[in-house]
Amino acid sequence: MNIIEARNITRMFPVGDGEFYALKHVDIDIPAGKLTILKGRSGSGKTTLMNILSALDAPTEGDVSFDGQVYSEMEDAQKEQLRRKEIGFVFQAVALIPIMNAYENVDFAMRLAEPELTAKEVDERIRETLALVGMEERMRHMPGQMSGGEQQRVAIARAVAHRPKVVFADEPTGALDTESGLRVMQLFRNLIEKEGVTIVMTTHDPNLMELGDVVYELEDGEIIDRQIRE
Numbered sequence: 001m002n003i004i005e006a007r008n009i010t011r012m013f014p015v016g017d018g019e020f021y022a023l024k025h026v027d028i029d030i031p032a033g034k035l036t037i038l039k040g041r042s043g044s045g046k047t048t049l050m051n052i053l054s055a056l057d058a059p060t061e062g063d064v065s066f067d068g069q070v071y072s073e074m075e076d077a078q079k080e081q082l083r084r085k086e087i088g089f090v091f092q093a094v095a096l097i098p099i100m101n102a103y104e105n106v107d108f109a110m111r112l113a114e115p116e117l118t119a120k121e122v123d124e125r126i127r128e129t130l131a132l133v134g135m136e137e138r139m140r141h142m143p144g145q146m147s148g149g150e151q152q153r154v155a156i157a158r159a160v161a162h163r164p165k166v167v168f169a170d171e172p173t174g175a176l177d178t179e180s181g182l183r184v185m186q187l188f189r190n191l192i193e194k195e196g197v198t199i200v201m202t203t204h205d206p207n208l209m210e211l212g213d214v215v216y217e218l219e220d221g222e223i224i225d226r227q228i229r230e
């Protein structure tokens with residue numbers, strides 16, 4: 001089953017007097033409960049595509065459906081709600097709030113996504129999620145007291161604590177050493193197995209690409225290859 005299906009996606013950016021096509025007639029399926037990797041040279045359109053799949057940006061042409069919900073038929077407020085509840089985001093530059101410790105960073109995001117949960121439910125969920133990423137021992141550490149890999153694990157906990165259906169991760173291992181990068185990938189696989197989450201990530205690292213269930217390759221705004229690992 002595909003949780004996201006995008007059809008005929010074109011994204012044009014006006015540049016000076018002209019037009020630049022960052023994506024050209026892209027069709028892509030994101031299978032549920034799998035790790036999908038987008039690869040391709042810098043400027044090939046990976047981030048633009050992720051932004052469109054996650055409803056952060058709208059295509060010039062084409063449409064996206066997310067678990068049966070069609071973006072072009074939704075109001076902005078509905079899309080915002082979908083992003084908040086059903087999607088989690090992880091970025092290369094970890095954006096933890098520096099004056100909050102690990103626990104507080106996850107807490108802050110949880111309250112925004114799930115305001116109806118009780119304090120006890122929120123607390124349980126935060127502890128459970130920090131344990132899942134192996135940071136329960138360091139939950140009172142401030143970001144400045146963690147390594148880059150530890151910060152990224154907290155950022156992943158923050159992205160998944162509200163149990164989104166899909167996590168989008170743009171170069172999540174880009175700023176990490178090889179070992180921390182592999183640990184993040186292992187964590188993604190655990191999340192898929194234990195939580196049934198769907199993950200879509202971009203990477204430049206050839207060593208990580210073989211860890212994807214599906215790997216799409218972009219070149220100049222087009223998908224030129226798709227590999228499926230059985």
Ligand SMILES: Nc1ncnc2c1ncn2[C@@H]1O[C@H](COP(=O)(O)OP(=O)(O)OP(=O)(O)O)[C@@H](O)[C@H]1O
Binds near residue numbers: 022040
């Ligand atoms: N707002 C914008 N206005 C004009 N051009 C843009 C805009 N955003 C992206 N582009 C162009 O679209 C192309 C695709 O950009 P995108 O960020 O999607 O690439 P990418 O594959 O994610 O690259 P990287 O690996 O370097 O992050 C690039 O050539 C970029 O310059």
